[in-house]
Amino acid sequence: MIKVTGLTYIYQQGMPFEKKAVDNVSFEIPTGDFLAIIGHTGSGKSTLIQHFNALLKPTQGKIEIDGIDVTDPKTNLMEIRKNVGLVFQYPEHQLFEETVYKDIAFGPKNMELSDSEIEKRVKSSALAVGLSEELLQKSPFELSGGQKRRAAIAGVLSMSPKVMILDEPTAGLDPKGRDEILGELSTLHKQNPDMTILFVSHSMEDVAKLAEHVLVMDHGRIAMHGTTSEVFAKSGELKKIGLDVPQITELTHRLIKDGIDIRPDIYTVKFASEIYKNLIKEAENV
Amino acid sequence: MIDAKNITFTYDEEEPKKYVLKGLDLHIKRGSFVAVLGHNGSGKSTLAKTFNGILLPSGGTVYVAGMDTKDETKIFDIRSTAGMVFQNPDNQMVAAIVEDEVAFAPENLGVEPSEIRRRVDECLETVNMSEFAKSSPSRLSGGQKQRIAIAAVLAMEPECIILDEPTAMLDPKGRSEVIKTIKELNKSRNMTVVLITHFMEEAAIADRVVVMNHGRIEMDDTPSKIFSQVEKIKELGLDVPQVTELVFELKKQGIDLPSDIITIEECHRAILEKLKKGTKND
Amino acid sequence: MFKDITIGQYVDGNSVIHRMDARVKILLSILYIILLFVIDSIALYAVFGVFTAFLVIISRVPFKYIIKGLKPMLYILIFTAVINLFVTGGETVLWQSSLWKGLKITKEGLTIAVQMVLRLVFLVIGTSLLTLTTTPIMLTDGIEKLLKPLDAVKVPSHEIAMMMTIAIRFIPTLSEETEKIIKAQKARGADFESGNIIKRTKAMVPILVPLFISAFKRADDLAIAMDSRCYNSGKKRTRMKQMKMTWIDAAASGVMIAFSVFVIIIQRF
Numbered sequence: 001m002i003k004v005t006g007l008t009y010i011y012q013q014g015m016p017f018e019k020k021a022v023d024n025v026s027f028e029i030p031t032g033d034f035l036a037i038i039g040h041t042g043s044g045k046s047t048l049i050q051h052f053n054a055l056l057k058p059t060q061g062k063i064e065i066d067g068i069d070v071t072d073p074k075t076n077l078m079e080i081r082k083n084v085g086l087v088f089q090y091p092e093h094q095l096f097e098e099t100v101y102k103d104i105a106f107g108p109k110n111m112e113l114s115d116s117e118i119e120k121r122v123k124s125s126a127l128a129v130g131l132s133e134e135l136l137q138k139s140p141f142e143l144s145g146g147q148k149r150r151a152a153i154a155g156v157l158s159m160s161p162k163v164m165i166l167d168e169p170t171a172g173l174d175p176k177g178r179d180e181i182l183g184e185l186s187t188l189h190k191q192n193p194d195m196t197i198l199f200v201s202h203s204m205e206d207v208a209k210l211a212e213h214v215l216v217m218d219h220g221r222i223a224m225h226g227t228t229s230e231v232f233a234k235s236g237e238l239k240k241i242g243l244d245v246p247q248i249t250e251l252t253h254r255l256i257k258d259g260i261d262i263r264p265d266i267y268t269v270k271f272a273s274e275i276y277k278n279l280i281k282e283a284e285n286v
Numbered sequence: 287m288i289d290a291k292n293i294t295f296t297y298d299e300e301e302p303k304k305y306v307l308k309g310l311d312l313h314i315k316r317g318s319f320v321a322v323l324g325h326n327g328s329g330k331s332t333l334a335k336t337f338n339g340i341l342l343p344s345g346g347t348v349y350v351a352g353m354d355t356k357d358e359t360k361i362f363d364i365r366s367t368a369g370m371v372f373q374n375p376d377n378q379m380v381a382a383i384v385e386d387e388v389a390f391a392p393e394n395l396g397v398e399p400s401e402i403r404r405r406v407d408e409c410l411e412t413v414n415m416s417e418f419a420k421s422s423p424s425r426l427s428g429g430q431k432q433r434i435a436i437a438a439v440l441a442m443e444p445e446c447i448i449l450d451e452p453t454a455m456l457d458p459k460g461r462s463e464v465i466k467t468i469k470e471l472n473k474s475r476n477m478t479v480v481l482i483t484h485f486m487e488e489a490a491i492a493d494r495v496v497v498m499n500h501g502r503i504e505m506d507d508t509p510s511k512i513f514s515q516v517e518k519i520k521e522l523g524l525d526v527p528q529v530t531e532l533v534f535e536l537k538k539q540g541i542d543l544p545s546d547i548i549t550i551e552e553c554h555r556a557i558l559e560k561l562k563k564g565t566k567n568d
Numbered sequence: 569m570f571k572d573i574t575i576g577q578y579v580d581g582n583s584v585i586h587r588m589d590a591r592v593k594i595l596l597s598i599l600y601i602i603l604l605f606v607i608d609s610i611a612l613y614a615v616f617g618v619f620t621a622f623l624v625i626i627s628r629v630p631f632k633y634i635i636k637g638l639k640p641m642l643y644i645l646i647f648t649a650v651i652n653l654f655v656t657g658g659e660t661v662l663w664q665s666s667l668w669k670g671l672k673i674t675k676e677g678l679t680i681a682v683q684m685v686l687r688l689v690f691l692v693i694g695t696s697l698l699t700l701t702t703t704p705i706m707l708t709d710g711i712e713k714l715l716k717p718l719d720a721v722k723v724p725s726h727e728i729a730m731m732m733t734i735a736i737r738f739i740p741t742l743s744e745e746t747e748k749i750i751k752a753q754k755a756r757g758a759d760f761e762s763g764n765i766i767k768r769t770k771a772m773v774p775i776l777v778p779l780f781i782s783a784f785k786r787a788d789d790l791a792i793a794m795d796s797r798c799y800n801s802g803k804k805r806t807r808m809k810q811m812k813m814t815w816i817d818a819a820a821s822g823v824m825i826a827f828s829v830f831v832i833i834i835q836r837f
Contacts, residue, residue, distance in 0.1 A: 110757030
């Protein structure tokens with residue numbers, strides 16, 4: 001379980017460009033959760049997630065992960081980074097090794113694991129992101145855009161973190177690449193019920209497809225935190241802070257405004273087609 | 287405006303397999319808004335780069351406003367007729383101050399200083415960025431930077447603007463700012479627009495959608511006709527707007543709805559009609 | 569850490585210094601730097617300090633920008649002071665370590681240390697003032713114009729100026745990127761802080777490789793973007809902003825030359 005208490009982070013404190021990026025934020029994330037963090041650019045999402053693996057130290061407040069205070073300067077950094085994996089935006093820009101294998105092995109090597117253990121982890125994490133074994137001996141720079149992205153994600157996965165955080169994992173990919181990554185994340189979540197996955201996203205469609213819970217940030221604060229259906233049901237509030245809702249949700253809310261009796265928490269095509277089919281058939285049969 | 291005649295392209299003449307463009311014809315009418323879709327590696331970016339002579343086709347010919355892009359004496363005329371905006375907003379800026387960035391192209395073309403000033407002010411106004419004329423681009427958002435990039439191309443007074451995935455690296459707010467700007471240019475100034483994109487909602491606002499696959503044109507029609515072929519689109523590694531998919535699913539279950547729905551408005555109207563009709567029969 | 573670099577940052581304004589011709593500003597800055605290395609008495613440094621303060625005040629650049637420019641220099645300043653303080657030999661010993669006789673501070677050492685630190689401080693303030701009050705394009709145009717006569721001896725003045733423009737433009741972008749790469753590798757357990765020199769140098773590879781790759785990619789993209797906008801290395805190029813010398817430049821040059829003459833005379837006697 002992750003427990004965030006009164007977390008505040010101020011950029012360049014005391015300088016001309018001082019900015020409160022995260023403002024007294026408190027919340028809890030249960031173990032095994034699949035949480036989407038949404039909010040427009042500058043709402044504090046990226047700053048917030050960098051606290052989970054101690055890349056940033058809070059100005060105030062603390063974060064406990066399974067009872068360990070990761071914001072305490074005395075906590076061993078390696079221990080934190082082993083447990084909390086963070087995949088940055090466009091992670092393929094950080095690939096550097098001669099082979100994909102070596103790049104994925106970078107994390108486990110830093111953890112000073114045995115060679116056989118490293119090999120095991122490299123192979124299993126490559127498999128988890130759908131990279132075939134013959135790609136492992138290639139240079140990462142020969143891979144396609146989508147493959148590079150997946151190799152970079154495998155590079156964090158290979159550290160076997162308890163908490164996996166991804167900053168906009170599908171940014172800049174084409175629809176196929178997007179669906180592949182989303183599919184792998186979903187499988188990862190199903191196969192590792194104890195792994196907590198957090199991802200930042202601007203795509204409401206992605207959030208709708210994957211997340212169990214959604215945390216909405218606005219101006220460094222938490223605007224909403226609830227199950228995906230609870231959050232999308234409040235499309236008015238989301239729009240007020242400048243966020244979109246999935247097209248399907250928007251459609252449903254427009255129909256509700258017209259006086260049609262539909263539940264407000266519809267956000268996937270699959271579920272929507274079920275509901276609308278019944279609704280239309282009912283109307284036709286009356 | 288742009289006329290591509292049986293063009294092929296390869297980065298490596300020796301390897302016939304590696305042809306990125308495999309012989310395609312495309313005619314883009316003056317004043318039209320054409321969206322080009324295709325998965326990564328389908329050749330859409332390469333195609334775009336042949337439209338202003340950045341890449342010359344290995345075979346075939348591209349004409350821009352009647353000029354052959356192979357004609358070296360006309361290269362500046364071609365590039366100022368068909369301006370180009372790229373994906374990464376950071377990598378296409380030369381100057382450290384916004385107005386100097388916009389002045390860059392007309393300066394290269396040897397335009398009179400007073401005329402450059404006039405164009406810079408006008409183009410910044412067009413993209414709604416006048417108040418940032420003296421700012422440094424590094425302090426702007428992605429959407430603002432891309433609008434500056436558009437202004438920097440407009441300063442050449444082009445007839446056509448080609449945008450190579452201009453919104454791929456932007457957040458939703460930036461994306462809608464850029465798309466609004468492009469649409470406005472097309473509508474109010476009759477500017478020819480070629481928009482290469484991964485976002486189906488963006489393609490949905492064009493007059494015409496061209497779908498590329500393996501270096502060839504696979505589909506070429508109006509957005510509603512293209513997106514109504516949900517299965518084919520998905521086969522090509524692309525997506526359709528959520529509402530189009532919903533309509534597709536409902537039709538599969540025997541509900542009679544028009545197949546060319548691509549916007550929330552259209553979908554809303556169609557479903558509402560269905561539901562109301564039911565109650566009227568009552 | 570990189571965001572603190574003030575070189576290449578411009579603070580918009582309309583002060584006398586802002587309105588000066590870039591060429592004149594560059595030449596006067598060079599004169600300022602030469603003077604800085606000519607003088608060597610504490611009294612003259614005081615005069616110099618007053619003069620510099622005067623320049624900062626009339627430029628109306630907020631004082632915090634000046635301080636911000638000095639901040640990244642702090643370690644260099646301390647290092648310079650310490651080295652000069654202990655390494656310079658001299659007659660008058662002010663303090664001597666009781667453990668090791670070689671470790672001592674002399675009057676000469678103290679003087680040199682203070683001088684070196686002041687020189688560096690004024691150097692940074694002077695050059696920051698130039699870049700803070702001159703748009704990068706004006707600065708590079710100024711350099712290009714000043715180098716123009718050297719075209720005759722094959723100095724590519726336009727290319728040099730263009731390179732500088734691009735460098736200034738990309739400093740913030742690349743520094744942001746470096747910070748991000750460092751963080752991303754740290755997240756994978758990379759350790760840049762411990763170990764000996766060899767280990768630490770090796771630890772830089774995961775930062776440098778991605779940084780180089782990205783820099784090349786950016787250079788490539790930029791070249792295409794410049795081509796698309798009809799760039800043709802300076803041939804028949806015009807400028808939106810024309811440089812014009814006005815009475816301000818004449819007055820400023822007058823003041824600066826008078827000050828230089830004064831400093832040199834005092835220094836001589």
